[in-house]
Amino acid sequence: MSFRTIESSPAQPLRVVVAGAGNMGRAWLAAVIAAPDVELAGVADLNLTAAQDAIAAAGRSGLPIGSDAVELARQTGAQALINVTIPEAHHAVTTAALFAGLPVLGEKPVAESVSRALSLVAATEITGELFMVSQSRRWNPQLARLRAMAGQLGPIGTITTDFFRAPHFGGFREHMAQPLLIDMAIHAFDAVRFLLGCEPVSVYCQSYNPEWSWYAGHANATAVFEMESGTRYVYNGSWCSAGAETSWNGRWRVSGQNGTALWNGDDAPTLHTATESTIPDTSHYSGIDGALHVFVQALRTGQRPSGEVHENVMSLAMVEAAVQSARIGRPARIDAVLTRAHADAIRAEDRADVCHVLQNWPSVRDALATPPEP
Ligand SMILES: NC(=O)c1ccc[n+]([C@@H]2O[C@H](COP(=O)([O-])OP(=O)(O)OC[C@H]3O[C@@H](n4cnc5c(N)ncnc54)[C@H](O)[C@@H]3O)[C@@H](O)[C@H]2O)c1
Structure with a gap:
């Protein structure tokens, strides 16, 4: 799958807005500030006091803040959004960002349900913007x-x-x-x-x-x-x-x-x-710093990163299937979870363009496995 690329370098850093100034939002502010090729353009939170306190704690008092992350990105000329809001807000904030032409790096879980996650998958197929989910352990x-x-x-x-x-x-x-x-x-x-x-x-x-x-x-x-x-x-x-x-x-x-x-x-x-093997070192980056590095690199090169939304959804499907199995007292099949989520996604979708994409998927597994060229 290809997505819109964005050039960046230490001389021309990627300008980002961080949405969500809670516990994890503060960790992301530190990661953004430490990254040489990323610049913090602003911090958004529904709770403006939380945003204010977070930028003060990060030593960036005076940085623009706002309650609407996408509007703040527009005002500040930001090029990407880091979504660290609560899971229930992930779908709305990320959808708005993608359709405003902003690639998104989002905290786990991708959304509060698999059905909302599928809507986000379809949104990336329409907009051609990258949406990568940061599962911080991936970069351990x-x-x-x-x-x-x-x-x-x-x-x-x-x-x-x-x-x-x-x-x-x-x-x-x-x-x-x-x-x-x-x-x-x-x-x-x-x-x-x-x-x-x-x-x-x-x-x-x-x-x-x-x-x-x-x-x-x-x-x-x-x-x-x-x-x-x-x-x-x-x-x-x-x-x-x-x-x-x-x-x-x-x-x-x-x-x-x-x-x-x-x-x-x-x-x-x-x-x-029984036999000795040489194990090559495979990763040089860890945690959310690693996720941020991979996101910026992916935007630069156009190479699909680990955690791109199509690839991430199945992790949330494992959670939903486990919860369902615990509730019904029998095994739950992942395909059944995906089929039900797909129907729910179509039923709940507000946007006609996203609904159209969802309806045209041959199957959810196929759609997630082979994202189309936009
Ligand atoms: N990777 C990890 O190890 C790890 C650890 C903790 C949390 N998380 C994830 O990080 C995310 C945030 O968790 P947290 O612990 O920081 O939560 P939190 O409740 O401390 O902070 C969330 C913030 O988001 C704000 N918010 C809610 N809706 C918003 C919206 N529409 N626009 C802007 N701001 C909005 C809230 O006002 C709050 O300040 C969650 O998705 C959580 O699962 C990941």
């Missing part, structure tokens, strides 16, 4: 190394992630029905697609809330995915598990025909095979 050099190791193992039988922590966040996570699956597990689900380079088929998931949990919803979940390769991926997690906590990245085991690769989530992964 240790995960990239684990992927290179997985490539040495021959056919992969099982991949497991253990995620056991006990954070007291306060706020929205403690009131969500599925805080672990929706807010956290997407990082691991996206990582397993990245590791295997293949897509999910189905999932059986049980979620529950231990009696000592301080969450209103389900803090624990165990999900078994079947992947297209035949690999089984087992995610076993808890957000109310005190003692011997795992890394925020989880603890990983990749088990294949030729051996095993292990990653504790914090240190370099290790390869355990």
Whole structure:
């Protein structure tokens, strides 16, 4: 898929507006300020005090702020938008930006539902603007190394992630029905697609809330995915598990025909095979700094980046399928989730042009796999 390219360099930096000045928005402000080929043009938030406080904390008092991100981008001559708003606002803000001729780098999740995500996919096909989703773990050099190791193992039988922590966040996570699956597990689900380079088929998931949990919803979940390769991926997690906590990245085991690769989530992964292999270094950038670098590079070169929206949606589909399976008590098929989301997307769509594109997709999987040339 090709998209509109934009030249940039340290002498001619890409001017961006950051939308959303909450916790993560502040992290993005720091990343933008640190990037040599990006310039912060302004900060938008519905809460102008939050925007004001964020630019002051970033040492940029006096920078333009506004409540409408796209309008602020127009006023400041910004060339791209970084969407760090709450998930429920991702669809509206990103749609407006794309149709205003702004490429978007968006925080995960791509949108609050797969159906809204499909609408955004169609919007990029109409506008020809790049929309890349930042799943920050994708840019973890240790995960990239684990992927290179997985490539040495021959056919992969099982991949497991253990995620056991006990954070007291306060706020929205403690009131969500599925805080672990929706807010956290997407990082691991996206990582397993990245590791295997293949897509999910189905999932059986049980979620529950231990009696000592301080969450209103389900803090624990165990999900078994079947992947297209035949690999089984087992995610076993808890957000109310005190003692011997795992890394925020989880603890990983990749088990294949030729051996095993292990990653504790914090240190370099290790390869355990009968013969020695040389694992090349594959990634030089990490976290959101890495995502920003890749976004700017993609705009410069026109090369489709990892995390481009077509490629990202399946990670959210894994979350929705796991939630559905936990609700119905049976396995859920990813294709059924996609089919229902597609119908919902067409029904809910306000824009005739986006609706037309959605209606003409042969299937959602095909549309996501082979984005058309605009
Ligand atoms: N990659 C990670 O590790 C990671 C970690 C935390 C959060 N996130 C993601 O970052 C995003 C933001 O999370 P957060 O923790 O900063 O949330 P937050 O609630 O702290 O901040 C969100 C901000 O967005 C603003 N906002 C809402 N609607 C808006 C709109 N239409 N236009 C402009 N501003 C709007 C809110 O006023 C708020 O200030 C979420 O998508 C979240 O999932 C990612």
